[in-house]
Amino acid sequence: GESVGLHLPTLSVQEGDNSIINCAYSNSASDYFIWYKQESGKGPQFIIDIRSNMDKRQGQRVTVLLNKTVKHLSLQIAATQPGDSAVYFCAENPNGGATNKLIFGTGTLLAVQP
Amino acid sequence: SAVISQKPSRDICQRGTSLTIQCQVDSQVTMMFWYRQQPGQSLTLIATANQGSEATYESGFVIDKFPISRPNLTFSTLTVSNMSPEDSSIYLCSVGAGVQIRDTQYFGPGTRLTVL
Numbered sequence: 290g291e292s293v294g295l296h297l298p299t300l301s302v303q304e305g306d307n308s309i310i311n312c313a314y315s316n317s318a319s320d321y322f323i324w325y326k327q328e329s330g331k332g333p334q335f336i337i338d339i340r341s342n343m344d345k346r347q348g349q350r351v352t353v354l355l356n357k358t359v360k361h362l363s364l365q366i367a368a369t370q371p372g373d374s375a376v377y378f379c380a381e382n383p384n385g386g387a388t389n390k391l392i393f394g395t396g397t398l399l400a401v402q403p
Numbered sequence: 404s405a406v407i408s409q410k411p412s413r414d415i416c417q418r419g420t421s422l423t424i425q426c427q428v429d430s431q432v433t434m435m436f437w438y439r440q441q442p443g444q445s446l447t448l449i450a451t452a453n454q455g456s457e458a459t460y461e462s463g464f465v466i467d468k469f470p471i472s473r474p475n476l477t478f479s480t481l482t483v484s485n486m487s488p489e490d491s492s493i494y495l496c497s498v499g500a501g502v503q504i505r506d507t508q509y510f511g512p513g514t515r516l517t518v519l
């Protein structure tokens with residue numbers, strides 16, 4: 290069945306270090322992926338997305354890597370700051386663009402220690 | 404990205420009652436969606452709100468329990484009917500960034516519902 294899971298439910302890092310949040314997806318037909326950040330009491334905030342014709346995409350302090358061979362997605366945050374503390378979700382469009390449905394992963398809590 | 408607001412931001416309701424949640428967008432959007440986020444869990448799509456036609460529900464969600472309206476391209480409502488404590492969740496609306504199916508979705512702030 291369809292599933293998106295994360296390897297690490299909780300990640301604790303020191304301020305200034307780089308963070309890597311991982312996500313595994315199961316549907317090989319998925320061709321669009323998004324990372325969201327959800328702070329306490331707020332809705333998910335778009336961070337970065339990537340389409341399946343790319344392996345890597347960079348934003349401001351964030352990089353998303355896509356490995357279609359092993360169906361793995363990662364979010365790298367450079368120089369992690371206390372404001373990065375939140376739950377991070379990956380999401381996939383599992384139907385090759387046939388529908389709008391997004392399947393969300395279980396989430397990783399990123400705790401940044403000052 | 405579009406600015407999305409939801410009303411109410413939170414509510415505490417009694418078992419057996421219904422609550423209607425509103426989602427307002429500051430610009431016209433083609434795609435609007437409703438999600439549920441149970442305590443400490445991830446997001447699950449309830450339905451796609453279609454303008455001018457009935458909503459498209461995901462498996463496990465039915466119109467009698469979660470009726471949805473979409474009267475225009477900037478507004479939608481979700482009603483949680485005949486509530487039970489199991490309906491305690493955050494309910495989120497999202498909008499598609501464009502007209503393509505695989506466009507990014509942006510989320511509102513959510514409505515935190517507690518059912519006693």
